[in-house]
Amino acid sequence: MITTTRRNLLAAGGASMALAACGNGIGSPGSNQIDARVDSTLQYMYGTYPGTSELQQQAAGMLVMPLVTEAGLGLGGSYGRGALRVGGATVDYYLATAASAGLQIGAQQYSHVLFFMTQDSLMTFRRSSGWSAGGDIEYALNNRGEMLRADVLTSVSPVIAVVFAQAGLRVGATIEGTKYTRIIP
Template identity: 35%
Template sequence: MTTSLRSLLFIALTTLSLASTGLLNTASAATAADLDQDSRHALQILYKANPVAETMSRTAKAVLVFPKVIKAGLVFGGSYGEGVMFSGSKVDSYYNTVTGSWGLQAGAQSYAYAVFLMTDKAVKYVRETKGWEVGVGPTVVLVDQGLAKNLSSSTLKDDAYAFVFDQQGLMAGVSIEGTKISLIKR
C-alpha cells in the first residue's frame, strides 16, 4: 500500500470516527460570515492572552486562524476545523485543518490555533499547494509561553509562527505537526 493511499485511508477512517461522535458536524457547520466573525474573535482572545501575537500580526504577510478545532480519539483519533486566512484585516480565503493520529489517547477537546505567515514565500506556498502539511514546506515554529517572552522584531527569522490557544476538554497535549491545511470554497 502506498504512503498516499495509507494517508487517505487513515484520514477517511478518522473523519468517519469524528462524524460518528457528532463532533465533526459542530466543527464544520459554519457559514463564511460565521467563520469570519469567529476567527476575528479568536484572534482577540489570542492577543489578550499573548500580546506578542498582536505585535507579530503587524508584520505578518498573512494570518491563518482556526477558531475551533475539534479533536477526539480512542487509540485512533483525529481533528478537524475550518478557518480563515487574513491578509491584513481582509479575508483572503478559507481553509480546513485535518490531523490524524494513533497511539495512547482517549478523550475529546477543542482548541484554536493561528499561524502567522511572515514571508511572501510562505504565503505563496500555502496558496499554491493543494494541501499544506505542516512540517513540510515553510518552517513553522510552535510558540509557547517561554518562547513568546523572547520573541521580538529582531528575532523573527522563520517563515511562520503558530500559537495554540483556548484549549477546552479532556485530552492531553496539542500538536500541529502533520496537520494538513487545505483550501476550501465558501
C-alpha cells in the same frame, strides 16, 4: 494482504463516532459565521496574549483556526475551519484535518493561528493544493503571551504557530501533521 478484524473495525468506528460527537461549534460552513468566529478569536488572542499583536504587524498573513476539535481512542483525528487573512482581510477559507493512531484517549478543543512571517512562506501555502504543517513551524506555546517577541521568532522560522484556549481531557495540542485544504464555504 490486509485482514480486517472485528476489533479493528469497532475501534475505527468508535473513533469516528467520538470525533463526530465532538462538534466544533462552527455549525454552518457559511463564510459570515467563519469570519465572525475568526474576529472573535483574534480579539481574544490579542487581549490575552498582547505579544501576538507584534507578530500580526510583522506577518505577511495569518491562518486563523477559531476552533479545532481533536479526539482519539487508539485511532483519532481532528477537524476545524478557518480563514486566511492578508492585510486584515479574509482572502480564503481553509479546512484543517488530521488523523493519528497510537496510544491516545480523550478529546479536546483549541484555537490556533499560523503567522506567515515571509511572503515566500505565504505564497508557498497559498499555491499548494493541500499544505501540511511540519517541521518548518516554530511553536510559540507560552502561557505569558506578552513574552512573545516577533524579532526573535522570525529569525528562527518563516511560519509561527500559536496554540491557545485549550479545553478538554487530552494531553497536548499539536498541529504538526495537520493538512490544510482550501474550501469554498
